[in-house]
Amino acid sequence: DTGVSQDPRHKITKRGQNVTFRCDPISEHNRLYWYRQTLGQGPEFLTYFQNEAQLEKSRLLSDRFSAERPKGSFSTLEIQRTEQGDSAMYLCASSPGTGRSEAFFGQGTRLTVV
Amino acid sequence: AQKVTQAQTEISVVEKEDVTLDCVYETRDTTYYLFWYKQPPSGELVFLIRRNSFDEQNEISGRYSWNFQKSTSSFNFTITASQVVDSAVYFCALSEASGAAGNKLTFGGGTRVLVKP
Numbered sequence: 001d002t003g004v005s006q007d008p009r010h011k012i013t014k015r016g017q018n019v020t021f022r023c024d025p026i027s028e029h030n031r032l033y034w035y036r037q038t039l040g041q042g043p044e045f046l047t048y049f050q051n052e053a054q055l056e057k058s059r060l061l062s063d064r065f066s067a068e069r070p071k072g073s074f075s076t077l078e079i080q081r082t083e084q085g086d087s088a089m090y091l092c093a094s095s096p097g098t099g100r101s102e103a104f105f106g107q108g109t110r111l112t113v114v
Numbered sequence: 115a116q117k118v119t120q121a122q123t124e125i126s127v128v129e130k131e132d133v134t135l136d137c138v139y140e141t142r143d144t145t146y147y148l149f150w151y152k153q154p155p156s157g158e159l160v161f162l163i164r165r166n167s168f169d170e171q172n173e174i175s176g177r178y179s180w181n182f183q184k185s186t187s188s189f190n191f192t193i194t195a196s197q198v199v200d201s202a203v204y205f206c207a208l209s210e211a212s213g214a215a216g217n218k219l220t221f222g223g224g225t226r227v228l229v230k231p
Contacts, residue, residue, distance in 0.1 A: 033218065042221030089157060101164075105159035107156060108158070
């Protein structure tokens with residue numbers, strides 16, 4: 001499977017715990033994005049990487065959120081001290097480094113904070 | 115700031131009927147890109163079509179067709195002869211050319227399509 005893969009697919013955690021999600025983009029794609037999708041809504045942009053550089057962060061990304069993309073390959077999204085409002089689907093997408101082509105999405109990680 | 119509005123929250127049709135999904139967008143950019151994505155129950159967003167702002171030619175691809183009208187900032191999408199497998203949530207999205215964040219997408223709220231046998 002050469003698509004975007006995300007791990008885990010589902011995560012249930014207690015409020016206050018830290019969680020980390022992983023995204024493996026399509027191998028030749030330089031651009032990587034994280035989005036958050038709550039129930040019944042469209043995805044909302046969180047952050048963007050060009051290779052290993054994090055070039056933009058949304059105001060949605062509070063101080064409890066951090067994302068990395070070491071070596072410009074896979075990426076991780078960590079949420080510290082989770083809150084119930086963090087419950088959502090976290091989607092990762094990647095696209096080629098040139099032009100304005102479409103982004104390809106993974107199947108997402110569904111986070112439930114109890 | 116850019117904005118995408120999908121006024122229809124849910125559409126229910128009987129198989130073989132045509133389905134048209136409405137999308138209206140707002141942007142200050144003169145060059146931008148519009149997309150339609152499909153999200154089946156599995157959750158993965160599947161790319162369907164892409165249109166550049168400088169190309170208003172409407173096209174048909176299989177059972178999909180789209181109507182891009184810059185004058186009214188609309189990018190409507192039609193599924194012809196719908197099938198049960200078309201049941202999903204459909205999202206319209208916008209990407210601005212001037213944005214620093216690569217191909218960052220702004221999504222509409224989605225339209226749930228239910229195709230009944």
